[in-house]
Amino acid sequence: MDIYTILKLIWGGILCLLMIGLALMVGMDMGVGTLLRFVGKDDAERRTMLNIIGPHWDGNQVWFVLGGGAIFAAFPTLYATSFSVFYLVMIMLLFSMILRPVAFEYRSKADSTRWRASWDWTFLISGFLPMFIYGAAFGNILSGVGYHFSWTGQYYQDSSFISYLLNPFVILCGLLSVSLSVYQGGVMLMLRSNDPIYSRARNFSRIAGVLAAFLFAAGGVFICFMQGFMLTEPVNTAMPANPLHGQHVARAAGAWLLNYSAHPVLWLLPVAGLASMICGSALVTLKKTVLAWWCGMSAWIGVIGTVAAAMFPFLMPSTTKPDQSLTLWNSTGSLYGLTCMLIVSTIFIPLIITYTSWCYYVMRGKVSTAEIANDPHSY
């Protein structure tokens, strides 16, 4: 294999890792946001919940921004095309995402009940909606997206954004992502709170885990029957990153399972995902919260791994011009760009993980309601 292909593969892997990191860390905080109004019955409880993720939400949110930045740098064509074809959906995602920092910082800074109640609704929206759209985006990409390129490389959209939302499979994917985030958020609350938050969060987590397992299995059934995409001719993996030439793609029902039949070992991924969800629910019931947190992580690895294994090497297939589908081979950055980004990432990602863990270590322990009332900086 030549070096460019290897770099493309490495970046495909990093893309998966980023998607998992983003779903896990941001999803956890969003789960807490979604649960805020349901688990916290009064203002003191809600503030306790917010302060559990208070010191970390900002850092976690950067996974989201970093996801955007890394796709921009390593997959410029994918970044340019996917964000534009999903325009109104992306804008909705953006709106709900930008409400969050403001809600955190502003909610508890004024005493009026109406002020706080409005921000609590904002937390629900900005917790639920982004995770729903995150999942729905995966659903849409699996179903294929309508777009084509002109000779200059400009994309043109061939289907309306309504079709990206009103599709049962897409809604299912969105709900799966929401349930996993609620599960993880609930576990996080259990880790750092006492009753009554603890037991309410436990109930939600337990249900969310089971629901996620059910949705994931149902999604699997969809995948078996839906129109997938496949390369009909061998492709030059080291080809210049240009979607206009060099690929021949066909659509076929069940094509997303081809990689699985070629490499049966891949079945471990969906199995691991499903098992993690069920085990997670059981562990929550048994109050083994730390283990349950790690189960949530392996559930995300299982889910995103399953999608990646099904789609490889596709990143965003086109329904209207399948030959121009974006794949790992035709939408990355240049050899130089990928090398550069790889060096930077190998330096900084371990560093980030180290200091993020250190921050969690410093802020460890249960958050009590009394502590919050005395701290002028608390949310």
Add this chain to the structure above:
Amino acid sequence: MQFLRLAGLAAVLVVALLFAVFVGDQGPWYFAWVIGTVMIILISGAGAILFDAQETASDDQEV
């Protein structure tokens, strides 16, 4: 232990020196920013300490 600390200090100094030489050469304005920002902070801090000194030295309550 003493030796380790010295070695660590030496390593930091060498890195700082290399940084200064390289950035000073390639990006003089970046270098100026580093030096300038440190200077601004020190002078502004010195102003505050001077304020305390002025306060102690005179009976004047005015600010």
Add this chain to the structure above:
Amino acid sequence: MDMIDPTVVELSRFQFALTALYHFMFVPLTLGLTFMLAAMETVYVVTGRKIYKDMAMFWGKLFGINFALGVATGITMEFEFGTNWSMYSRYFGDMFGTPLAIEGLMAFFMESTFVGMMFFGWDRLSKPAHLAITYLVALGSNLSALWILIANASMNVPEGTHFDPETMRLQFDSFVKVVFNPDAQAKFVHTSVAGYVCASLFVMGISSFYLLRKQHRQFAARSFRMAALFGIISTVAVITLGDVLGRMDYEKQPTKIAAIEGLWETSQPPYAPWLLFALPDNEKQTNYLEIGVPYVLTPLITHEFDKPITGMHELQNEAEPHIRSGIEALSALKRYGQTHDQTDLDAFRQHKEDLGFGFLATQFAPGQDVTNISPDEVNKVVEATKPAILPNVFVVFWSFRLMVFLGLSFFLLFAVSAYLSLKKQLERNRWILHLCMWSIPLPVLATEFGWITAEAGRQPWTVFNRLPTFLSSSTHSVTYMAISLAGFALLYSIFIAAELYLMFKFARLGPDEHDTHGTSALSHNAAAPAAH
């Protein structure tokens, strides 16, 4: 046929300008206030006086209110390239995405992770450890600005990339050239230090408010002193770097500098006047009501007395051969895309430097296609493209002047404030306190004018001389754009209302009650009793 709707391009530009300018209402304060917090906390750690901790905590709280909006609106910027500037992102993303991603990895992560520690860690960390965290937040936010400005500089003065006909985009080829781009260097320092100025005046203004009401006097006088010294040095640096940027534009972006100075005809050194006032008109290509100071322009821009500055008329004429050659380049490139034939590639290579001008010409060609038109039509297209190489002169001319006038007036304001603060005569000169208080928004306004100058002056390009704005945007419908614009306008209005409400609330409230003890605890070593 796939066509580009000019209305959508204009709406995309408007949306980007709106969200970027809005984002930059909050960024400068973050850039400066973090270092000022670090300075205050340093004094606290060195002297052990609690009043400096109170200062760091109080200004930290106001910083937090501002920071939240900076982060929120920054997320928009990261995604807007993809959602609205699809062709730009695809064409330039290989290089442009890299500094953006590094910003996330190196700076934004650091800033955001440690900002939580900074707020929540007062009781959990030792004094030096907390101080180190504060410095890391300050460094993080400024490194963030560094990478963003490196990215921005590459749009204005593209370095480290070349066009590749195989991938149909600009390929990244030199990291070092991108990072040490002279334009990036000067821009970063100019912007970061302008942030220091904004933060200084913010702290001085609110301190003045307390001094005028004779509240928290010890607290306010110390904050004022630190901010005034912080501000005066920063203002000098902003002006110096502004001058450097002017000379850089003179060398690298002649259309921008000519528009900034409203210079239609090439200047006659050394007499050439610097215009204080004029009403430039793009249509008629002339200025009305010129008032200028002779002998200033040439040394101001070039630092010499005999160098002419090329005027916009001459720049337009100089562009003509480039436009013609660019049309050749684009035609050859299109043929090559279909045939992959060596002769077409060679034809393209002859003209490849001017490809950007070929792209620029497409908007004036029938069917937005210059690759297949008669020589007669080519002449028409060239004539139409010539004036299009100029930015909107009126906007650039005036935003630049307003920025400069404001900048110079800050210099005076800080000089007088610092002097009076050092002499401890602030309360005797209430007018300066009033002036500082009312000037709080002005530096932010000046930075906004600075951005308008830089980015409106870059037009009609997104990547200077490489990719025109017209081709850069996504191909949305007007309806899509209207929906997103309305959403941004609504959301951002709510945000600014909430932020101003909280800012005023907490500024009025002043430092917390326990801060009073901090101040009076100080009186044991001061001869005079504290004035509460």
